[in-house]
Amino acid sequence: MRTWVAVPTAWIEDRGLKQFSWTNGGGGSDEVAALVCYILIAHHTDSFGMARLTYDKINLISGLSRAKISRGLDVLVERELIAKEVQQSVLSLSRLDTSVRGWGMLPAKGLYTTTGKISFFQRLHLRSRAELDALKLYLLFVSRRDINRNVVDLSYDKISDYSGISRKKIPDALTLLSVNGLIRSERQRSDINDYAISNSYRLSFLESYRHGGTTGRAEIDAVRAQNEF
Structure with a gap:
């Protein structure tokens, strides 16, 4: 299993x-x-x-x-997000082309247990709106991640705009992802004013060596150099 895999994101951006x-x-x-x-x-x-994935x-x-x-596969086929190939149990992702823009890095290996299961998926009961919202939010974070800083900066308004998740439901989705170890939330000073705080999010198991401690200094140096110039 690869550390991460490419996943189409143009449909998410749309x-x-x-x-x-x-x-x-x-x-x-x-x-x-x-x-x-x-x-x-x-x-x-x-x-x-x-x-190649069997039931x-x-x-x-x-x-x-x-x-x-x-039924889940039928939904994906109807919305043209996947295609069923002629060979039995062979499926393909629609619009996957890593040679052009429109794809993101989806964490893979780190999500699996030693027995080949994804604990988060095993815990889903399929009876909660928060579960659907959490999965939508997770894919949105994959699509909107800043690849240079390895962080996701999205306001509740933007999250709602891209995903359709109600603002008041976003905290529940974030909590579900966080307690299951799929994301990490970081608080940072907002540019609204000196006292405002905003949240950023990082996907777990994805370029964990790149974080505020490793990218922050480069950003500070870049700003300083620009100011001196």
């Missing part, structure tokens, strides 16, 4: 996450299953953009039932 909405009567659980399957397909995609394999990693896996 507000595609808004298509995944919570509805009563089981519809919301299908949306959760779809995003879980999407992440797993990305994790197992080869250099040709193909992923048994997806079940082992995520704990999803075969029925939920089927």
Whole structure:
């Protein structure tokens, strides 16, 4: 398993996450299953953009039932985010082209246990809007991560704009990601005024050697050099 994998993000930038909405009567659980399957397909995609994933394999990693896996995959196919290939159990991500802009780094290996499972997925009950919001937020962070600083700076307004998550629901999604170890939150001084504080977010298991202590000095030196010039 690779440390990270490439995942298409153009559809996220186009507000595609808004298509995944919570509805009563089981519809919301299908949306959760779809995003879980999407992440797993990305994790197992080869250099040709193909992923060989059986229902048994997806079940082992995520704990999803075969029925939920089927409905989740149907959602992804209907929204043209994946394609089912002629070969059995072979799936491909749509719009994946790492030679151009429109892809992000999705953490992979660090999410798995020694038994090949993703603990966060195993804990999902598929009965909570917060679970869907958390998965949407996670993919949004993958898309919007500043690759130079390895950090995500997004206001609640921006999060809501890109994902469709209600502002008042964002804290629940952040908490779910944080307590499960998928993100780390950092407080920093805002540029609004000298007393304002804003939050930044870092994806766990992704370029952990690049953080405020390693990138901050370079940024300070760059600003200082610009001012001196």
